[in-house]
Amino acid sequence: MQSHALDVFRTVARHGSITAAARELRYTQSAVSRQIAALEADLGVVLFDRLPRGVALTEPGRCLLPHAEAVLERLDTVHRELDALRGLGAGRLRVGAFPTAMAALVPRALAAFRDAHPQVALSLVEGRTPALLERLLAGDADLAVVTAPPDQPLDGGRFDLRHLLDERLLVAVPRGHRLARRRTVRLAELADDSFVTGSTGADDPLMRAAMPPGFRPRIDIVAADWTGKLGCVAAGLGVALVPALAVRATPADLVLLRLHPDDAPVRQVYAATVAGRHRSPAVDRLLDGLTAQARAG
Amino acid sequence: MQSHALDVFRTVARHGSITAAARELRYTQSAVSRQIAALEADLGVVLFDRLPRGVALTEPGRCLLPHAEAVLERLDTVHRELDALRGLGAGRLRVGAFPTAMAALVPRALAAFRDAHPQVALSLVEGRTPALLERLLAGDADLAVVTAPPDQPLDGGRFDLRHLLDERLLVAVPRGHRLARRRTVRLAELADDSFVTGSTGADDPLMRAAMPPGFRPRIDIVAADWTGKLGCVAAGLGVALVPALAVRATPADLVLLRLHPDDAPVRQVYAATVAGRHRSPAVDRLLDGLTAQARAG
DNA sequence: TGCCTGCCATGCTTGCGTCGCATGGCTGGC
DNA sequence: GCCAGCCATGCGACGCAAGCATGGCAGGCA
Numbered sequence: 001m002q003s004h005a006l007d008v009f010r011t012v013a014r015h016g017s018i019t020a021a022a023r024e025l026r027y028t029q030s031a032v033s034r035q036i037a038a039l040e041a042d043l044g045v046v047l048f049d050r051l052p053r054g055v056a057l058t059e060p061g062r063c064l065l066p067h068a069e070a071v072l073e074r075l076d077t078v079h080r081e082l083d084a085l086r087g088l089g090a091g092r093l094r095v096g097a098f099p100t101a102m103a104a105l106v107p108r109a110l111a112a113f114r115d116a117h118p119q120v121a122l123s124l125v126e127g128r129t130p131a132l133l134e135r136l137l138a139g140d141a142d143l144a145v146v147t148a149p150p151d152q153p154l155d156g157g158r159f160d161l162r163h164l165l166d167e168r169l170l171v172a173v174p175r176g177h178r179l180a181r182r183r184t185v186r187l188a189e190l191a192d193d194s195f196v197t198g199s200t201g202a203d204d205p206l207m208r209a210a211m212p213p214g215f216r217p218r219i220d221i222v223a224a225d226w227t228g229k230l231g232c233v234a235a236g237l238g239v240a241l242v243p244a245l246a247v248r249a250t251p252a253d254l255v256l257l258r259l260h261p262d263d264a265p266v267r268q269v270y271a272a273t274v275a276g277r278h279r280s281p282a283v284d285r286l287l288d289g290l291t292a293q294a295r296a297g
Numbered sequence: 298m299q300s301h302a303l304d305v306f307r308t309v310a311r312h313g314s315i316t317a318a319a320r321e322l323r324y325t326q327s328a329v330s331r332q333i334a335a336l337e338a339d340l341g342v343v344l345f346d347r348l349p350r351g352v353a354l355t356e357p358g359r360c361l362l363p364h365a366e367a368v369l370e371r372l373d374t375v376h377r378e379l380d381a382l383r384g385l386g387a388g389r390l391r392v393g394a395f396p397t398a399m400a401a402l403v404p405r406a407l408a409a410f411r412d413a414h415p416q417v418a419l420s421l422v423e424g425r426t427p428a429l430l431e432r433l434l435a436g437d438a439d440l441a442v443v444t445a446p447p448d449q450p451l452d453g454g455r456f457d458l459r460h461l462l463d464e465r466l467l468v469a470v471p472r473g474h475r476l477a478r479r480r481t482v483r484l485a486e487l488a489d490d491s492f493v494t495g496s497t498g499a500d501d502p503l504m505r506a507a508m509p510p511g512f513r514p515r516i517d518i519v520a521a522d523w524t525g526k527l528g529c530v531a532a533g534l535g536v537a538l539v540p541a542l543a544v545r546a547t548p549a550d551l552v553l554l555r556l557h558p559d560d561a562p563v564r565q566v567y568a569a570t571v572a573g574r575h576r577s578p579a580v581d582r583l584l585d586g587l588t589a590q591a592r593a594g
Numbered sequence: 595t596g597c598c599t600g601c602c603a604t605g606c607t608t609g610c611g612t613c614g615c616a617t618g619g620c621t622g623g624c
Numbered sequence: 625g626c627c628a629g630c631c632a633t634g635c636g637a638c639g640c641a642a643g644c645a646t647g648g649c650a651g652g653c654a
Binding site: 324331332335348349 | 644645649
């Protein structure tokens, strides 16, 4: 006896008509009639009385119906559970992350994910938050690790946002710098220092986020990546604002100072997916991994 | 997906070997191999890792196994319950009967049936023949004990009619009545007697059935049930026509006389089911019980 | 190292099962 | 009486299931 026959039986019972069930199931009436007859022969009972207009469940038919429904429901559960497992046994996971999240947080979470689910193909794209969100909406990414300065909150309606952490800004100064012994420093105390940034002036997101009104830093050096920036700082060519996420270990030739809370609004870091879209088990699993990684620091 | 495949899957999982499962299931190894492969293709997951010596359940395979067992167990339950229905181990039997058949014939047959098949749930509804037949057609009753006067034969085409007995009419007279010593009496001999009936005159089905043309009985007393009617007769207030079925025992203060065959057309009593409809074993068994009870008088 | 056995996968072939189309029979409504 | 609705069934085509035969791989033993 096959579960398909039980589905047909259930549909006929619901409609009280072989012809109507055949219509719904996209069969001819004759095929359904024969399927019911075969099921009756298999079970050795008559399941329906054939009336002039339709069919009526017999006692054995009434006995079978709840069982049929239970079996079909169970098989639905099977399919759902295997779908969930399948999502982690194969497939792809396309991730985007903003630059400083790519220093440690995201790579570590991805490495753990790959250890657990080696069959899932991973890809990681770096970008700035606005571009990453576009990728999400376009379906080119499954998940993006993004950040938002306090003055530019993310659109909570179009995205599901999982808060990962609040990111602090640090100041990198060379070990011999006059402020090297401090723990916390104010921006005003750096007014005479040259800043090493990723881009010139107001274009740099870090500088813009940290900039109180009227403060105009001197920028003599622009370096694209953190190796270059921190190298310049260590050589005494200037100081730099550094997101905590970008620091995997404190280099021996640098000192990292905290910015005073009044000078450095805290950036919030989220893992974003598109609201209302099916989320694969892999995405769910990576979300959990990122959350754990953020907690572990 | 068919339940047979689940049984094969379960057997392979138990043995940890396709070849051993094939042996138990009386298939070749190749057939079982292909059935597992088909199930895997159907579900979109790998259920077994193929080892040099046998097979091992994968994660999806381990997920499916308890579900497979539950579905197969459920289907076993289906088979058992339907077997029980087929063999009278369960189910319901809904019976209807016309009033005088409920005095002794039908209750006795039902009592015997319940003694033999206590798991079958019984219900009994009293009604007049036309209403009972409607209940049959509507599927609200499985069997009805009905009667038909000779001038109103039942529709033999829509119903299967099992003839149970021909019901005779008797005359109840008080023990001191002038005709009490007789065995048989003619209606004309009762012309001067007052009749006790269930309703006035021509409305009473018994009076109408027994009434020869031109015979106009005097009706002084109307009593609804047989206790009342026979009580009045015993008290000498009149005589009454009594269906043989209504008499469970001859009361000590009454004499029951037969009506002469020319005066009393015999009513036929049938057990009716709907023609062309599946008849459950319970119905068949009750038909036999009613027949036996009718013969036993 | 070579041979043998165990075990699963797969090609080829045959018979069975399923289903569409066409048709027949019955019932109920107009 | 005719028509429509509805279920059952014959015929034929196609797909599926399973046996036989064979291939490939791994492990054990002489």
